[in-house]
Amino acid sequence: MASGKHRRPSRLSRTGANVAGVAALTTTGVIGTLASPALAAHSAADTGLNQAVAADDVLAERIGAQASAQQEAAEQAAAKERAEAEAERKAEARAKEAREEKAKEERAARAAERARLNAFVSPVAGSYVSTGYKAGGAVWSSGSHTGVDFHAASGTPVQAVGPGTVVEAGWGGAYGNNVVIRMNDGTYTQYGHLSSLSVSVGQSVTPGQRIGLSGATGNVTGPHLHFEVRTSAEYGSDIDPVSYLRAHGVAA
Numbered sequence: 508m509a510s511g512k513h514r515r516p517s518r519l520s521r522t523g524a525n526v527a528g529v530a531a532l533t534t535t536g537v538i539g540t541l542a543s544p545a546l547a548a549h550s551a552a553d554t555g556l557n558q559a560v561a562a563d564d565v566l567a568e569r570i571g572a573q574a575s576a577q578q579e580a581a582e583q584a585a586a587k588e589r590a591e592a593e594a595e596r597k598a599e600a601r602a603k604e605a606r607e608e609k610a611k612e613e614r615a616a617r618a619a620e621r622a623r624l625n626a627f628v629s630p631v632a633g634s635y636v637s638t639g640y641k642a643g644g645a646v647w648s649s650g651s652h653t654g655v656d657f658h659a660a661s662g663t664p665v666q667a668v669g670p671g672t673v674v675e676a677g678w679g680g681a682y683g684n685n686v687v688i689r690m691n692d693g694t695y696t697q698y699g700h701l702s703s704l705s706v707s708v709g710q711s712v713t714p715g716q717r718i719g720l721s722g723a724t725g726n727v728t729g730p731h732l733h734f735e736v737r738t739s740a741e742y743g744s745d746i747d748p749v750s751y752l753r754a755h756g757v758a759a
Contacts, residue, residue, distance in 0.1 A: 625691075627669040627755035628715045630698060630734045631657040636759060637731060640747045646726070653745040654697065654735030655759075659721035661730040665698055667712040669755060674740065676704050682733065683725025686718045687740070694751070695740055699733035700725050 638656035659665070667688055674695070675687035682699035686706060689695055702722025706712060723730040736751045737744040752759045 624670050624713055626714050627752060627757045628666060629657075629752065629757055629759055630665055630668050630696075631659045631663060631721065631732050632666070634658050634663075634732075636749065640749060646728070649743075653742075654699075654733050655748045657732040657734055659730065659732045661702055661720075661722050663721040663732075664717050665701060665719050665721050665732055667714060667716050667718050668696055668734075668752065668757070669714050671696070671712055673706045673708050673710045673712060673718075676707050679725065681726040683727065684719070684722070685725075685733075688712060688718075689740070693738075694746075695737040697733070697735040697737070699735070700727050700731060702730075 634657045636655045637658040638652060640652060640655050642652040643650065644652070669690050669692075671688040671690040673686060674689045675685065677684065679685035679687075679697075679699060682697070684701040684704060685697060685699040686701065686704060687695055687697045698718060700722055701719040702724065704719045706716075706718045712718060721730055721732045734748050736746050736748045738746060749759050
């Protein structure tokens with residue numbers, strides 16, 4: 508219009524001019540000259556960032572792998588420690604069981620030995636009473652038999668009926684060669700008419716231990732064993748030998 512006033516170019520006009528200018532600068536090579544260093548710098552920055560990110564990723568992977576390896580090693584060590592502890596526990600249990608079994612066997616052996624040492628036996632194994640207690644007759648000075656006679660051929664082993672200590676071993680007059688034992692229960696047992704002796708005074712004896720051989724020494728009519736039990740060492744304190752043996756579990 509002819510008013511003489513200048514109007515500001517519209518936004519569309521400015522954009523078109525900028526485009527035309529950029530095109531002209533591009534044609535002349537100005538933008539190429541100016542933009543290349545900036546683009547190069549931006550590309551270098553991108554490359555360095557990528558390298559840093561890549562390095563961080565590698566480091567993270569290494570740290571993660573190391574942590575996994577350490578955890579696995581720790582788990583293996585813990586498992587080994589548990590296995591060793593379990594093996595030690597089982598070994599201790601076996602050792603304890605073995606000790607208890609040995610102690611049990613030892614207790615059983617001691618009990619068996621005590622039983623053996625306290626068990627009574629017949630004075631002549633496999634024999635029988637041929638003349639009973641208190642049998643009458645002129646052959647005995649007291650008028651009756653103060654013990655019992657066990658059938659025994661000369662030379663038959665004679666054994667202590669129970670545990671005790673020998674208080675007499677030698678000639679006993681009418682009893683011939685005889686052994687007297689003070690039993691652990693306080694009674695006395697006498698073995699008469701022996702052909703030989705196997706023990707001496709003061710010696711401890713156990714049930715079944717040989718103390719001599721049967722014979723026919725002293726006042727006898729033939730070989731046998733005279734077995735007598737007394738409540739004291741004195742003659743006349745005799746008690747029934749068969750009842751005594753039976754009271755100690757011996758059938759006679």
